[in-house]
Amino acid sequence: MRTIMTATRPSEFSRPATSVLARLPQHDATQLTRGGNQALIVLDEQIYQLRITRAGKLILTK
Template sequence: MTATRPSEFTRPATSILARIPQHDATELTRGGNQAMILLDDQVYQLRITRAGKLILTK
């Protein structure tokens, strides 16, 4: 006998992800490797490393 899951567990994960805003880091940096991000009165620096990783610092 195979158990079935409730419908809330069978929805594809993409439906949840589709509601989260997505931003391309290269667009945020305008093709460069750094961007400043403001949150309230705080300024954060987003940096794309040579290895293609993201670093966010205050």
């Protein structure tokens, strides 16, 4: 049996289901940066820098 999905707006193609979002951990960026604008994140011994820009956007760099 095949399931056919339809979307009426292009944004619906890439938006995850609400139930999936509810299961993901959520972190406040200002808490990660302790009120500042930068934090370091470590993954598999690699260090990444998280920055909050003046425009309120997030940038993650290696």
